[in-house]
Amino acid sequence: xxxxxxxxxxxxxxxxxxxxxxxxxxxxxxxxxxxxxxxxxxxxxxxxxxxxxxxxxxxxxxxxxxxxxxxxxxxxxxxxxxxxxxxxxxxxxxxxxxxxxxxxxxxxxxxxxxxxxxxxxxxxxxxx
Numbered sequence: 001x002x003x004x005x006x007x008x009x010x011x012x013x014x015x016x017x018x019x020x021x022x023x024x025x026x027x028x029x030x031x032x033x034x035x036x037x038x039x040x041x042x043x044x045x046x047x048x049x050x051x052x053x054x055x056x057x058x059x060x061x062x063x064x065x066x067x068x069x070x071x072x073x074x075x076x077x078x079x080x081x082x083x084x085x086x087x088x089x090x091x092x093x094x095x096x097x098x099x100x101x102x103x104x105x106x107x108x109x110x111x112x113x114x115x116x117x118x119x120x121x122x123x124x125x126x127x128x
Contacts, residue, residue, distance in 0.1 A: 031125050035097040037087040037104060038074070038120040044113045052080045055113055063087060063104055068096075071104070097123050 046052050056073055063071035063085075074086035085108065089100040101121060109116050 031092070033091055033094050033097045033123065033125045035089045035101045035121065035123040037085075037101055038118075039085040039087065039105065039108050040076075040117040040119075041083050041085065041108065042115040042117055043081050043083065044115075046080050049078075049080050052083065056083055056085075059108060059111065059114070060085070062107060066100070066103070068100060069104060094123065094125065 043052060043055055046055065060071050060073065063069055068091055069087060069089050071085060071087045073083055075084035076082045087101070087104045089097055089104070091097045091100060101123070105119055105121075108114060
């Protein structure tokens, strides 16, 4: 990863510089990182597909509101007490992808009406 100086080569200026001295921030080299989660969940007292949709829809809406995240029910649509949620994230750094995946996994896990049975995680980069 390359490191670039925020203020460039100019001397520190209290009116334009971000802080004391010259702060270093990582600059992306153009690599794209993506991550996926497959979350297998067991639903509580659900007796129909309509009730299942009523539980799953808000979870997916919550996940999809997050920047850089897409979520959907990807399998087990015909079973009313089980669901397989798929989550995909894209970011410029590996660390950010891991943070987003952790956040999404936590958002599903804390819900009392869902019991997480398994989670599969993958993180990839395009390697350019």
